[in-house]
Amino acid sequence: MIALSLADISKVVDGALHLAGASSATDLVDGSVQTDSRLVEPGSIFIAKPGAVTDGHLFAPAAAASGAALLIVERLLDLPVTQIVVADAVAALGALASAVVARVRSAGKLKIVAVTGSNGKTTTKNLLRSMFERVGVTVAPQGSFNNQVGAPMTMLEVTDDTRFLVIEMGASSEGAIANLVRLVRPDVGIVLTIGLAHAGEFGDLDATVRAKSAMVTDLLPTDVAVLNADDPRVAQMAAITPARIVRFGEYGQVDVRASDLHSGRTGTTFTLHLADGQSAPVVFPVLGEHHVMNALAAAAAAEVLGVSLGDIVAALQATTRAERWRMEVLGGKDNVTIINDAYNASPDSMSAALKTLAQIATPGCRTIAVLGEMAELGELAGEEHDRIGLLAVRLNISQMIVVGQRARRMHISTINEGSWDGESVYVDTPDEAFELVRSSVNPGDTVLVKSSNSAGLRFLGDRLGDLFS
Template sequence: MIALSLAEIARAVSGELCLDGSTLTAGSVITGPVHTDSRGVEPGAIFVAKPGEVTDGHLFAPTAVERGADLLIVERHLDLPVAQVIVPDVVVALGALAAEVVTRVRARGRLKIVGVTGSNGKTTTKNLLRAVLERVGPTVAARGSFNNWVGAPMTMLDLSEETRFLVVEMGASGTGSIARLTRLARPDIGIVLNVGLAHAGEFGGIEATTDTKAEMVTDLVETDLAVLNADDPRVAGMAAKTRAEVVWFGQGDAAAVRASDVQATRSGTTFVLRLASGESRTVSFRVLGEHHVTNALAAAAAAERLGVGIDDIVAGLESVARAERWRMEVLGGRDGVTIINDAYNASPDSMTAALKTLAQIREPGMRTVAVLGEMAELGELSGEEHDRIGLLAVRLNISQLIVVGAAARRMHISTINEGSWDGESAFVDTPDAAFELLRDSLQPGDTVLVKSSNSAGLRFLGDRLGDLFS
């Protein structure tokens, strides 16, 4: 974090500074990192005692002090010999501190901020954009999938005075979520990738999801840039909701930044990238799945606006080997068995894209196996969407389907009711049962997709299979 005095931190978060038992003064400057997990604290750090789902961060404050924390941000005074800033809500305070840091770095005139949202692909696009921008200047981007009211501010707090680019992944848990994040760090460039059924149950339907994703661009000003997906009608409609200049990306002729000659294989995807300037290059893209080309186009569109040349854009895209941990991650290899672990999250759109990729990269004469679990947070759409995915597996002629968990069982039922399918579907209750079945049934040359929402836990099944065939 940039250097701030204790008094400046307290003022930024509207908190009460208490120095009882501390050797520091109000003017003492803190430069250490900010942590919400006491296990990561090092000398000089700030520990934010965030409430958790099952515990309370205040219980771990003594550990943070033992590890050398110089400051605690807490909701009640603790009997510890360390400086403390007491606030009504530590999550709100964390956001306020992040906003202060962004404001101070931005005032120096070099920082450009890119916000990324969408129902699918946020983390991949963020990683691609970071890989491109790092080639031309110091870049800060979200850690993992840190995209909520805690994760996004934690990313912002990594800024230094030298940072040129900040890429913030902005997820949403409901209406107003993205607007709240953009108020902490207003983007110069706002990217909207797509609007799908991910979390539709939480949002109250697809229209509410669309309105929420549009919050990324509604507060942009005339000098900003909205990077919008021309291939998604709901995203395209957001052009009417922003004052910013719009740059379109996609695979159709309407897009200024587009891909052509797309060829997907099990080792990645090649395509011809055309920028808004008219320059074009062939990209050998190692991230598995044709659907990730759209994310590459979004990253390229933003980078071009930030002054990055096509050679650096292509080099950055080609340097990324995987989308992210547990996202189209290629494992295995022994006996020609390939495991694609894509079980960090799942929506109808991402499940469809993953199954299509599985079918596309099938080697002649070899089998494809789909191990699928629940798509969570779909609300009343859950039943019909699980049915649809089961039928898609039939239409794509997937060699074998294994459905895991009661919440996903309708996929299995819909496939066995499809009498024309020559494939085979099996249902098991647990990931352990799926592992035992696969261990005994996989054949040399098989390509296996493991896909589910995070809550189903299949990502660990994918890891076990990868280890088994490594």
């Protein structure tokens, strides 16, 4: 974190400063900010946030023992460390992050891009980081740090040398994105897609649209909203933002687009067209044609902030995977390909993954889909799992292995379709699925492992990747 005095931090987080030992309110703190006591180093700030399972205050002694210079707590603790007592530790984290970004930004060179959407956020964030790093110092989240804790933790990594900050914004509830937008104040806001991911939390698509729209409604006229013109729910956000609009997509009147798409087992080739009229061929190694839309979104934002076409193309061509456990290509032994895409799953991403599996199959060899639950769909879960089962039949997937009770309707729907005879198998556990694939896979087969994170199939994908590596 940039250096701030204890007095400044106390004021920013609206807390009561309790000095310990020889500490003074003018003392500067510039260590890392942590919510995990195991990551605390000498000089760190430890924020004792309450959690769903435990309470960060229980780990404050460990943070103090590791050399924390400051504890931000919701109650004063009997520890020989300077503390700031606040009403809400998570709100204090956000306020501190917002103040740090504002101070760095006041120097005039920091530009901020925020990205949201039902699918593709992490891939787009990674592409943006790769593009911006070719121009200047860039801060972007590791993994999917996109909530009320993860996003501020990323924000706190900026320094006076940072030129670009990329923030991924997830929406666990209505108002979550709006709060993050107020904290970071992006120069460019990207909205990728509106789909059924998290439908169980929002209730319906209209609520999802309202939540995601917060990305663009609070932008300034000098800011830019980058919108997916191919998604009608995203495209309509152009009417509710004061920002300048940059549209991306494959169809219609758009500013940034792709043409001449050709997908295969090694990725997708296409021609990238930027808003300024420049174009260039791209060999994009990320598997799955659906990831081209993420590439277009990143390219649109990068162009807005001055990244050259050459650097944009170089970044795309250097990206070999979307992210760990996202369309990650493993295996290779006996020409068996394992696609591990089991970090997240929504109806849209499940459909895209199955279509990619069918599209890249080796002629004369089988396609095997090992599928688990799509979580957080609420009352839509049953019909959406049915729909995926039917899609697998219609795509002529050679073998489907459904794992876990919560995904079982995919198996039932394939049987009810009546066009298959034994091509779908149900098992209770990932171990059973592993043995089934191990004993039945043939040289040249392509295996997709796809589920929500909660189903745990990503580790099954890793095991299969190791088996055929």
